Amino acid sequence: MTLTNILPPNKKKKPKETPRNFVIFGGTMEGKTYFSEEFPNPLNLNTDGNADMIETPSINIRNERGRDGRITKPASEHLADIIAALETQEHTYETVVIDVIDDIVTLFEQEICEEHGVKSIGDIAWGKGHQLLGMAVRVLVMRLKELSMTRKMNINYVSRFNIIEENDVEKYIPSLPIKWLNIVNGNSDYMILCRKVGKNYIRRAVDKRKNFDRDLVDDERILNLLDTVSGAFDRSQRTNIKQQEQIVKELEEQEKVQQAIRQRERDQSPKDETKAKEETGPKEETEQKSPTPRRRRRRAVEQK
DSSP states (O other): OOOOOOSOOSSOOOOOOOOOEEEEEEOTTSSHHHHHTTSSSEEEEESSSOGGGSSSOEEEOOOEEOTTSOEEEOHHHHHHHHHHHHHHSOOOOOEEEEETHHHHHHHHHHHHHHHHTOSSGGGSGGGHHHHHHHHHHHHHHHHHHHHHHHSOOEEEEEEOEEEEEETTEEEEEESSOHHHHHHHHHTOSEEEEEEEETTEEEEEEEEESSOOOGGGOOOHHHHHHHTTSBTTTOOOOOOOHHHHHHHHHHHHHHHHHHHHHHHHHHHHHHHHHHHHHHHHHHHHHHHHHSOOHHHHHHHHHHHO
């Protein structure tokens, strides 16, 4: 019995570095949807009900409901059907735009809550609700990533934005909660911020999977789009050992502070419980010493 040689030749090859998966975020009317639809032949999977109001071919994504208000076809099933069609049917689409990914997660959460008859996903016992939601997000992201690999399609996750303060500096981040953002961004090549400053629209790469080499991007259309993004091909600066040691020291100090805070919270909790018992103790003791009706009858008989 001969085995088919499945191993590649042991020699270097010229890599292809065309990025296919993007997180594109920004404020309302700041160009995020416009930029995502500049990609080749896009199909917009829209969550705000405006699919009929834009020129790009679009599909409204929602939890379809019957007359009784209950979900008849959940968004997760609708998305699975669309992805299957993109995988198996002949079409000319080259880009899938999820607009917006924040709403997709909310639709998944609604579906799970209604299926289990609860108002909040946290009401499902043993954290099962959060597990089901996490699985739904992961399945969607992995199916779309497979689509980008097998059909060479571009996947754009559009998100709104939040502003946080870090070292007294305002920082823009996607509004998608961090636990879901880690799943989406962990399977993406670029995170790109779109902003409107005055009358100018800007695009900036705030995160990327690796230092992409411009000369190795073999899709000219994607290359032209990335050329409009500041920092898309900037090289990460190498950290010398002195800088590294300083960063490590700062991180260790932060960990010590966080550990001290957690320990203080743990130390205070038993005291609070003891205090609560002390406050309720005398009342409980009085109740225990109060004669029951049976004891009162017995005492009355003894006195006679």
